[in-house]
Amino acid sequence: MRLPLPSDLPAALQPLVARNRQFLREALAAHADLDPAVLSDAHWAQFDQVAAASEFVLEQVQREPGMLLELVARGELAQGYAPGQLRSHIKAAADAAQSEDELARNLRRARNRQQVRIIWRDLSRQADLGETCRDLSDLADASIDEAYQWLYPRHCQQFGTPIGSRSGQPQHMVVLGMGKLGAVELNLSSDIDLIFAFPEGGETEGVKRALDNQAFFTRLGQRLIKALDPVTVDGFVFRVDMRLRPYGSAGALVLSFNALEQYYQDQGRDWERYAMIKARVVAGDQQAGAQLQDMLRPFVYRRYLDFSAIEALRTMKQLIQQEVRRKGMADNIKLGAGGIREVEFIAQAFQLIHGGRDLSLQQRPLLNVLATLEGQGYLPPAVVSELRDGYRFLRYTEHAIQAIADRQTQMLPDAELDRARIAYMLGFADWDAFHAQLMHWRGRVDWHFRQVIADPDDEEGEGELVVGGEWSPLWEQAQDEEAASRQLEEAGFKQAGEALRRLSVLRTSPSLRSMQRLGRERLDAFIPRLLAQTVEHQDPDLVLERVLPLVEAVARRSAYLVLLSENPGALRRLLTLCAASPWIAEQIARFPLLLDELLNEGRLFSPPLAPELASELRERLTRIPEDDLEQQMEALRHFKLAHSLRVAASEISGNLPLMKVSDYLTWLAEAILDQVLALAWRHTVARHGQPKRSDGSLCAPSFIIVGYGKVGGIELGHGSDLDLVFIHDGDANAETDGAKPIDGAQFFTRLGQRIIHLLTTQTNSGQLYDVDMRLRPSGASGLLVSSLGAFERYQQQEAWTWEHQALVRARVLVGCPQVGAAFERVRAAVLGKPRELGKPRELDTLRAQVSEMRAKMRASLGSKATVAGTADNAFEPGLPFDIKQDAGGIVDIEFMVQYAALAWSHEHPALLRWTDNIRILEELEQAGLMPAADAVLLREVYKTFRSASHRQALQKQAGVIDAGQFVDERRQVRRIWSELGL
Known part of the structure; x- marks a missing residue:
């Protein structure tokens, strides 16, 4: 196809002719050395045609008229x-x-x-x-x-x-x-x-x-x-x-x-x-x-017939169609339906499929490839003829669009003047005539394209949308940075440049550079899906920041990318959790196996009760050979990670209130400790035999793990450590009955060491818990495991008041029921009686000791800027408030509860029934030891503070907030503290 010469200038362009001639004459006149006579009437006529259509040519000849005369003189315009x-x-x-x-x-x-x-x-x-x-x-x-x-x-x-x-x-x-x-x-x-x-x-x-x-x-x-x-x-x-x-x-x-x-x-x-x-x-x-x-x-070019190329090209075309629809580019003669790209795709589909075996297809120019497709019988002559003519018309149109101002664009113009120019350049009397011919060729090209490439099951020819396809060009850098930033901003990103930087860092990370092709293809399919769901969130910048480290962590194990690509619900839940909590985002990034938990929504947001937890863990461990300690440790960690995630997800979704969150996390710790004790006991007994009790009977196991602090008070939070004390009731001097006997004291020490090892050792799945043993008798200098008798003597004769305060929150977590019951009797006797047996505690002394300890804690752990919340500026916005340590905070409430238990439990044993602050406060109210209004207030404030502390933990932030928050609550706590005389 060779287009005809432009027809007579349409009326819309005629005013330009006189203007353009005048511009050129003025430019020539400004150069005395130039001879306008070089331009013949024919040259002026051509100038009218060209300059009326192309602002670029007009600007150049105005700027340098000598260039035009030189081209004319040398005959370079004529041949x-x-x-x-x-x-x-x-x-x-x-x-x-x-x-x-x-x-x-x-x-x-x-x-x-x-x-x-x-x-x-x-x-x-x-x-x-x-x-x-x-x-x-x-x-x-x-x-x-x-x-x-x-x-x-x-x-x-x-x-x-x-x-x-x-x-x-x-x-x-x-x-x-x-x-x-x-x-x-x-x-x-x-x-x-x-x-x-x-x-x-x-x-x-x-x-x-x-x-x-x-x-x-x-x-x-x-x-x-x-x-x-x-x-x-x-x-x-x-x-x-x-x-x-x-x-x-x-x-x-x-x-x-x-x-x-x-x-x-x-x-x-x-x-x-x-x-x-x-x-x-x-x-x-x-x-x-x-x-x-x-x-x-x-x-x-593959050596075999590569029909997979059809699907790849089809997917690419669908992505382009989505981009065209998203950007409103139906008038794009390159990318729109029936555009230049479709002719290219037809030719290259045959090249990719057959080019490895048919060397005649290994060429570049599209028109040559079309000729080969006809000559080799791949396409009928009539089809090739239409594709060739349609392609040429489209390319002439593309040149006309770009000739106007030397701009790279394939969009049909909206301006009437530019439309008149294009119609004129293509040899049509007006825009309507040109546009009708253009749409004819686009229709024919699109029809042939669908016969070759479009999905045969897609009757409408529109193609099923590629999920997230509108983001593929951005990820694959098929558009410039300005366009990519604009797309991100339009989608809701407030820091588009930073989002692009994060994606670039991911793209160039060492883990991605070393990926194999299959993994890279999976990543290329996943990232657009990720971006499509990210922009549905209120703060897509935050979501992207938190989820990309996870993507990098799992990229080499691309099965996880497939999991998320094929399960949009799982991806949606992942982004929701990451948006809500950087702690969750970090956990999943560190331990990608947690992604499996996202598949079942019902299970994710419904953690099991304590008996089910214990039963599930026992069942998991029974499947592992008894001598495979490595697998057992991994199973324990997998279990803890999965259920911790479920609790956090349930808290974020609102399915679990604060008190239930602590309950579940505490039950989880108890289920794990139960199995850890069993594993440690089995291992230690296998080496040394069983220890004996003082009556000569075998211990089975005559050992308990006592929890203090948060685990003792059933108040565990996300990432809490465990304050533990180990107690046995065996004969410290009697030897075990095994092949390598040791005395009872050594046995229980090694048992304790084994428990700590199982809990704290770092494996590929992290550690189970940090363990703090400093609350045992004599602290860090004391024996790792105490006998029940030694524990009782220490508590009655040597322990400080603060150790008795800690004992208020102590309870048996796992172990021998008989030893556990004996421990409870010791605890009740210690907390309910004074050091001089039979006399109640001296309240003034007790108050002074509790207050002194609290003052020391505030001085060392509280906010310096407000003197731990006691200074006049303690409620000033902009200053810090430590939820736990500052005056009016969590520890004040805990100390008041502990003081009350120590002061009055000899008359009200019910105060020792519980180890958690909420129920002790309820007992204080029931016993009339605290005004109901104050007891209710302390319970609600305590829950409020703990809830805030939980939120901070999930956000990976310290438990410090603005001092302008919770002002009334803190004042009330300080009032009650003062009224108790503390």
């Missing part, structure tokens, strides 16, 4: 160039440069001159589509190569000559032109897609400080781009796009041949195969470039 003629012009411009700035200036001016010539011949129909595309591609080839040839020797002079470590020969860069440049099909205003490579590693020679070849060519590539890409007062040479290189804009600018081959072999994706079809050496070392293309050919 095409001979082979090599265009390059000679560019070479002359480059050779005349004495500096890089002058090189850039000369190349831009030479480019503008050639653009005027090419557009003039195109619009006056002296050149057909093939000549126009060939001239534009030759212009790019010459500009890139001549700039490179000018820069290379000067770069070597500065940094040395790069020498290959294997060959010992000087190295040159290879520049691959991709896309339309590679296929010699460049547009009037195309970007040029390039990939830079060099043959082999090594170092430069001839200078004092050698550079490795990678650094040498990287710097050279940067200088080459600078010569071509930036817009100056003279315009630009070509906009350079390097995003098709491995890893996109985050990858190395230049790679060695081996690195390129390795990348495409291990990680190359379908769209990169598609792009590499058109790759051509456009500059640099042509001989080395031919070797590189031979190396990469197996990646592009």
Whole structure:
């Protein structure tokens, strides 16, 4: 198809003719050395046609009218160039440069001159589509190569000559032109897609400080781009796009041949195969470039019939369709339905499927490929004829759009003047006539496309939406940073630049760089889905920040990516939990096995009760051989991680109130301690035999684990440690009955050590709990395990008041029921009686001791800025309030409860029935020891403070909030503290 000459100028363009002629005359008159007589009537008529259509040509000839006269005088507007003629012009411009700035200036001016010539011949129909595309591609080839040839020797002079470590020969860069440049099909205003490579590693020679070849060519590539890409007062040479290189804009600018081959072999994706079809050496070392293309050919063309290419292209097209719909680009003649891209996809589908076996398909220019498809019988002649004519019409339209202002766009214009220009350039009387013909060809192209590529089950031809497809171009860097930022901002990101940076960091992370192709494809499918769901959240910036470390952690185990891609509900729950809690996000990132818990929504948000917890853990451990301690430890950790996540998820979702959260976390700890004790007992007995009681009977096990603090008070939080005391009731001197007997004291010490080892050892799944044993008799200097008798003597005779306060919250967690009952009797006797047996505690002394201990804690642990909440500025917004340690906080309430239990439990034993503060407060109210209003207030404030503390923990923040919060509650707590005389 060759379009007719433009028809007579339409009325809408006629006012431009007089204006344009006047502009040119004025420009010529300003240069006395120019002779306007060079322009014949025919030239003026052509000028009217061209300048009325192209603002770019008008601007150039106004700016430099001598250029137009020179083109006319040399006959360059009247006939095409001979082979090599265009390059000679560019070479002359480059050779005349004495500096890089002058090189850039000369190349831009030479480019503008050639653009005027090419557009003039195109619009006056002296050149057909093939000549126009060939001239534009030759212009790019010459500009890139001549700039490179000018820069290379000067770069070597500065940094040395790069020498290959294997060959010992000087190295040159290879520049691959991709896309339309590679296929010699460049547009009037195309970007040029390039990939830079060099043959082999090594170092430069001839200078004092050698550079490795990678650094040498990287710097050279940067200088080459600078010569071509930036817009100056003279315009630009070509906009350079390097995003098709491995890893996109985050990858190395230049790679060695081996690195390129390795990348495409291990990680190359379908769209990169598609792009590499058109790759051509456009500059640099042509001989080395031919070797590189031979190396990469197996990646592009498979030796078998590769029908998987159809599905890959179909998916790519669906993604493009989604992008078109999202951006309202139906009028895009490249990407829209029936556009240029669909013709390219048809041709390249056959190339990818059959090209490995049919070498005739291994070529770049699309029209040549269509001819081969017809000649080899892949497509009927009538189909090829329509595709060829439709493609040419679309390309002529694309050139017309871009000729107006030298802008890279394929969108049909809205402005009436530009519409009139396009209709005129395409040879139509008006826009309606042109548009009708355009839609005819788009309809035919789309019909053929659907016959070849579209899903045969898709009757509407629209294609099932690719989930998250609108985000694929952003992730794969198929759009520039400005467009990507705009898309993120429109979707709700407040810090689009930071979001792009985070994605770039992920894209270039070592774990992703070393991924195999299958894993990379799974990641490419997952990230758009992730972004699509992320933007549904109120704060997508926060969600992305928290979830990307998890993605990086699991990327090498891409089955997890498949899990989340194939289970959108699981992905949705993951993002919800990460949005709510960085603690959860970090847990899942550290232990990706937790992702399995997201699959079952009902199970995730419904943690089991205590008996079910214990039963489930026992069942898990029974499946593991008794002698496989490593698996047993992993199973315990998996269990703890999974159920901790379920509790946190239930708390965040509102399914569990605060008190229930602590209950579940405490039950979980007890179930684990029960099995840990059993494992430790079995292991220690297997080595030494069973210990004995004082009556000679065997212990089974006559051992208990007592919990203090939060675990004792049934108030565990997320990440809480365990305050434990170990007590036995065996004979410390009697030997065990095993092959390697030891005395009872040694046995129980080793049993305790084994328990701590099982709890605290770090494995791949972390540790079970941090354990604090400092509340045992005599603290860190005391025995690890105490006998029940020694424990009782210590508590009655040596323990400090603060140790009795701690005993208020102590209870048996697991172990021998008989020893547990004996411990409870000891506890009741110690807390309910004074040191001098039979007399009640001296309240003044008790108050003084409790107050003194509390003052010490405030001084060492409270907020310094408010003197632990006691200064006049304690309620001033902007200052800190430590929820636990400052005056009016959690510890004040705990100390009041402990004081009450110590002061009055000898008369009211019910105060010792419980170890948790809430129920002790209820007992104080029931006994009339505290006004009901105060008891209720303390319970509610205590729950409020603990709830706030839980929220801080889930946000991975210290338990410190603004002092302007909870002012009334803190004042009331301090009032009651004062009224108790503390």
